[in-house]
Amino acid sequence: MAKYPIVHLPDDEPYRVWRLFPDTFIIHYGEALDTFLLLGEEKALLIDTAYGRGEFPNLVDSCIGDRELLVxxxxxxxxxxxxxPFYPRVYMHENAKAYADRAFGPQDPAWVANMPYPNYEKIAIDDGYVFDLGGRTVEVLYTPAHCDSSLTFLDHGRRLLFSxxxxxxxxxNLNHLGSVRAFLKNCKRLKEREAEFDFIMPNHNGSPVEKGYLDDFITCAQHIVDGCPDTVSRDGLPEYMVGFWGDLTARAEVNLAAINYVALEPEEFMSKVKIPGVD
Ligand SMILES: [Zn+2]
Structure with a gap:
């Protein structure tokens, strides 16, 4: 019997779950959102809880056996x-605590009320933290650019980089020129570690991807920072590719690596855009 009672909603989207390795699951929701489940000998690590919709916690539960679950x-x-809130405690960067519970829009009250830990404990972790799952360690890197709470995970067991x-x-999807500079610095740091992973695992639009993306992102960001961006037209692109900032957004592309950003310094950016609930 399923462990968690579920409140289903009319706009729930389907899941697809598959194994990348015997001990590594991809839980795919809707069109383009992935979460990841890593099994060690003693513990399991769930990387992100997506929208938590539908059977999400039961899908996770069905994959972990009797392992302790870390989230x-x-x-x-x-x-x-x-x-x-399906879980009693969740690890995240300190900066995420301020907005991790901030919904993008109104939520169904019965769905919210169904989750057992509305006041779940938020445990701050930072660069250098290591999850030991038993025979498999996952290292935490702090990589803020898209978001000031971004953590990247280096899975030493399966040689995967979760971006x-x-x-x-x-x-x-970046904000201003300061974000692009931060992004470039982070990518160069990941590039220095590339002998330690074989594939990159982003949360959206396809996973895994080959690590050559990193070279193209570095080139793309470097050209923006140097004032010679590889700008392309955003006309006709699907909505998920046009970035966050409307007509202020520019898109630069090098091979398959694209960067959406606003070509303004941080102060000017802050004066021109209205930051929505997501920051
Ligand atoms: Zn996302």
């Missing part, structure tokens, strides 16, 4: 954190 967020945006929303197979 962590790549960052504090609601498409990665909404299912957190959250810092970048995915379609783009990096």
């Amino acid at each position: 962590v967020n790549t960052h504090g945006h609601y498409d990665h954190t909404a299912g957190n 959250g929303d810092e970048f995915d197979a379609s783009q990096a």
Whole structure:
């Protein structure tokens, strides 16, 4: 019998679950959102709780056997954190605590009330923290650019790099030129560690992806920082590829790596845009 009672909603989207390795699951929700479940000998690590909709906690439960479950967020945006209250405690970066529970819009009250831990404990972790799952360690890197709470995870067991929303197979969604500089610095740091992983696992738009993306993202970001961006037209692109900032957004592309950003310094950016619930 399923462990968690579920409140189903009319706009719940379907899940697809598959094994990448015998001890590594991808739990895919709707069109393009992935969460990841890593099994060690003693513990399991759930990377993000997506929207927490439908049978999410039961799907996770059905994969972990009798292992203790640890839950962590790549960052504090609601498409990665909404299912957190199914669990008594969730690891995240300190900055995520302020907005991890901030929904993008109104939530169904019966669905919210169904989750057992509305005041779940938020445990801050930072660069250098290591999850030991038993025969499998996962190292935490702090990589803020898309978001000020972004954590990247280096799975030493299966040689995977979990990049959250810092970048995915379609783009990096950034804010201003300061974000692009931070992104470039982070990518260069990951590049220095690339001998330690074989594939990159973003949360959106396809996972895994090959690590050559990192080279293209570095080139793309470097050209923006140097004032010679590889700008392309955003006309006709699907909504998920146009970035967050309307007509202020520029898109630069190098091979398959694209960066959506606003070509303004942070102060000017803050004066021009209205920051929505997501920041
Ligand atoms: Zn996301």
